[in-house]
Amino acid sequence: MYLVRAVATGVIPKLSLLDLATVGRDQPISEALADTVTLAQRADDLGAFERLWFAEHHNMSSIASAATSVLIAHVASQTRRIRVGSGGVMLPNHSPLVIAEQFGTLAELHPGRIDLGLGRAPGTDGATLRALRTDPRAAEAFPQDVRELQGYLADESIVDGIHAYPGRGTRVPLYILGSSLFGAQLAAAYGLPYAFASHFAPDALEQAVRVYRERFTPSEQLQQPHVIAALNVIAADDSAEAAEARDRVLRARVRMLAGRVGSGGLDEEMVTALLDTNVGAQARHMLTHTVAGDAAEVAQGLADFAALSDADELMVTNPAPLLPQRIRTLEILAGLDDSGS
Template sequence: MVAPLPPLSLLDLATVGRDRPVAEALEETVTLARTADDLGAFERLWFAEHHNMPRIASAATSVLIAHVAARTERIRVGSGGVMLPNHSPLVIAEQFGTLAELHPDRIDLGLGRAPGTDGATMRALRTDPRAAEAFPQDVRELQGYLTGETQIEGIHAYPGRGTNVPLYILGSSLFGAQLAAAYGLPYAFASHFAPDALEQAVRVYRERFTPSEQLEQPHVIAAVNVIAADDSAAAQAAQEKVLHARVRMLAGRVGSGRIDDDMVVALLDTQVGAQAKHMLTHTVAGDRDEVAAGLAGFATLADADELILTNPAPGLEQRVRTLEIVAEAAGRTA
């Protein structure tokens, strides 16, 4: 018998299909958000900030959150996350304070300290390479703007002050785990692409957690890739396509020109292929029963209070069906 699943949430990058327009990706993101909202099986939907990546349309994260929140009714919408070194804490407090006023008790603010891009793009963002060093102080400053207990005398976030938008620390290493524990904030681990430190980071977070006004007990969110279909064979075929897409993405970062399908197959047995497979370590693929068992097993492995799922299956139809099957697997269909 499969153990009951913890709360489930979603992480979306507004992925742009090959040779497809950005507008189509954004339309599909809204369709998926509405599907998740209607199913009632998911707690929250987060978007991630990445820059200078042609296949990701969530760079203007707060704009996309506003768009999706206005087109859904129940599901919480937020960032997974905003890369705080790219921004001033005051500006983020104003943006998310505005979102919180527009959509009360539905907005989350997940924070990361990585730039979400490469060095050249960091310079284009006007980001100081040393900005990440100030991440702990910037989190406190941002928190002060949102609670009204400002860290800088006479400076307040309007909107933002008193909205108490909940903060989450994102990470893939011990640094984020230690910071989240020290500040008494929920911790989300990026195990959907960085699996190595998952168990150690969660253990450190739980051992060192200090209660805060926002959170009395530790809360771990672990990320996992999910590919669901009506039968195992279809799910495995989709999983292979996801792996090929990841290989193509990694190869595209170091090479130039178009990478065709034959090149992707040849790369599977190279270091690029090994890296792609490793990034997808925590992937659950299968039919409803296999997905239920796989998610339950991952939740136990990660010692997670909540799972946040990526939905990388190729094509909108398959991604919608994945959401439906996950809801069925969790026994939470509306």
């Protein structure tokens, strides 16, 4: 098993990247999007990363990837090699036909470089769901919607007389995203790759991966199970710099969580006070799978996480607060001697 190999040799599996097009405090969105392109181009040039995914979130001022397919199109046009896709599109917010047309168009523009990761959660709150015109019960149809989408991207639709143009015949590879056993069971039943959101929802990681591997059924797309596990990585030239950046990431997470319950406009003293409350505990728990340190510490942390998660591929989020720190993280990751990328 890969788990034994990782423990024995410290092997790091294939590395990929998850980007939310993060918007810093008081940062213009246009600048944040330009930073996203800069990071994508650097990752592409380094050649050490398999794919770069963007996630659909709505009504969040710190995330600029809401129009996910639009951002994917732009980034794919500004890069040459790296696969670009969604991690993911929240399918209950959309019609399967529209997503097939969007990603079919992307696949025709960038052949062999587009991924379609699919999530069941709406990626937002109830009020925003109403603004999106989404039925709160839409998630119940997720398994059927995945099949319908799969049909549109294949040669024949499962809906009589309806085809996706573009989309038909592109067979854009699908990935099921999740943070619970539901996604693991669905990915296994459909024979699709499974990506676990352990970068912010760590609790069910090991159980979900085990269930997925035990129940996997081969499909046309995938003959063997493929697990992607996500974690946060902050790499720097020395441990102290990485630790400082990690602390700033924690404080930003506390600020975000507090903002959800109406505590906007927090100054640093207020954030410090919240670190010792339930909000601080929740933020720390969300960051359970976070590796921060110099190159050697990051390499060990990645190998340890690969062993824990039994993952075939690691999906790295790059949450350091400053663009030069995020670029340096990519460079250090690309230079790890044991990387399987």
